[in-house]
Amino acid sequence: MKVLVLFYSMYGHIHRMAEAVAEGIREVPGAEVLLRRVPETLPADVLEKMGATEPQKAFAHIPVATVDDLAAADAVIFGTPTRFGNMCGQMRQFLDATGGLWMKGTLVGKVGSVFTSSATQHGGQExxxxxxxxxxxxxxxxxxxxxxxxxxxxxxDEITGGSPYGASTIAGTQGERQPTENELAAARFQGKHAATIAARLVAA
Structure with a gap:
């Protein structure tokens, strides 16, 4: 059973959450994790001005996804930072290219799950x-x-992300806050939970 963890991360927060999701998936017997990132849409000079060039080096080795990766997976767990209460443009552009999968019904019946981050506690995670x-x-x-x-x-007893809709982390207004152990535990739980349900569907 293949579980795809597909993410976009600008400063590394979603990448760290994606790693935790993958850890949870690996707890499910027979589950194989595919970690992929969606293509970047911003020019290199813009990323440099935003201070994102150095943080992105930490996950530059992770392969860039194609829509075929979605088709090959039994479950997909998506990770995106929040942009004005919605997914980031990079993720949106990637998803907009999946019309062919929709036409064929390729993803019908597969597990889908989402985790996110935002700068502030009430920044639109849900x-x-x-x-x-x-x-x-x-x-x-x-x-x-x-x-x-x-x-x-x-x-x-602490400020933390996470809701019934999915795991989340609070990055801070300058990206200075890293995911807490509680937030990472939520991501691991979600990864294991989604993979467990996917395994049952595949077995059926």
Missing amino acids: STILTFHTFLLHQGMVVVGLPYAFAGQMRN
């Missing part, structure tokens, strides 16, 4: 995941979130 779910539903995918079986999302 709306980003919920609006992303629209794409999953149009493709006929089985939407999987982060159930309250992960009790870490109910913590109030």
